[in-house]
Amino acid sequence: MAEPVIGFIGVGLMGHGMAKNIVEKGFALRIVGHRNREPVEDLVKRGAVEADSPRALAAACDVVVLCVADSATVESLVRGPDGIAAGGRPGLVVVDCSTANPNSTLALEAELGRMGITLCDAPLSRTPKEAWEGTLDVMVGADDATYERIEPVIRCFAGRIVRVGPVGNGHKMKLLNNFIAMSYGALYSEALTLGQKIGIAPEVFDSVIRNGRMDCGFYQTFMKYVLERDENAHRFTIRNAHKDMRYVADLANAAGVANFIGSAVNNYYAVAEATGGAGKMVPMLSDVVAGLNGTKLA
Secondary structure, eight states: OOOOEEEEEOOSTTHHHHHHHHHHTTOEEEEEOOSSHHHHHHHHHHTOEEESSHHHHHHHOSEEEEOOSOHHHHHHHHHSTTSHHHHOOTTOEEEEOSOOOHHHHHHHHHHHHTTTOEEEEOOEESOHHHHHHTOEEEEEEOOHHHHHHHHHHHHTTEEEEEEEESTTHHHHHHHHHHHHHHHHHHHHHHHHHHHHHTTOOHHHHHHHHTTSTTOOHHHHHHHHHHHHOOTTSSOOBHHHHHHHHHHHHHHHHHHTOOOHHHHHHHHHHHHHIIIIITTSBGGGHHHHHHHHTTOOOO
16 A cells, blocks of 8 residues: 655644654655745755645645644634645545644534545644654544554654544643643742742742652743743743633533633733733743732843
């Protein structure tokens, strides 16, 4: 059997490294142009072929991987007149690695299923560094037959794959993961601000938390910004964090679950975005919270 042709849409911060690993592992790769031409041109040099639309890409591929900002973008890529649904053949598999609203995911799965196209979700954890190295964590929502088809592709950019159940569960689990992560960001920001106000400097705070039971990878990248002002230490924007927290709120509302902590965390990111911080990285929330309380951490 011939090797499948892989399509990739969304060669941004995460997608560039993922697509690089797919083509370097020997798969024929088609990509759709990105507003930033640098990753597109890099991938073409590595052997990828650029398609002029999602429709053309879908028509030429067996598996299409999406790694874009939100559900609205996924829906546009699938449903648009030049979209995946317009070009895809029966048997095509669409793998959505975005952080998306599970309700949207399930609606798209049903629509595409009526056309003989399979959609599954495989959202990601970790950072662009791990995407480039091919060591991302991937949460897959798919049936056994679909997983068997997509697993070799996912292995190209994953260090750890966890199957979490049927389609939709990948995006549900991703939102739970990001709920915890973004809550840590808000918690660190508030704790650091309180510490600064009562005479505990960030350096002292870090000397106690680091290498203790409360240390973790997220804490380390967060504090690399706080202590060293490295804006690239944790490359995940406040805009995306706020979007994910809105999706968490939707999930909680649909389930009838009181989401007190989620609401508080959401408001922190909402304030940060509304005051001009949308494109800043999550650890920079610490500056926003400090400023709201009349102090600075730097």
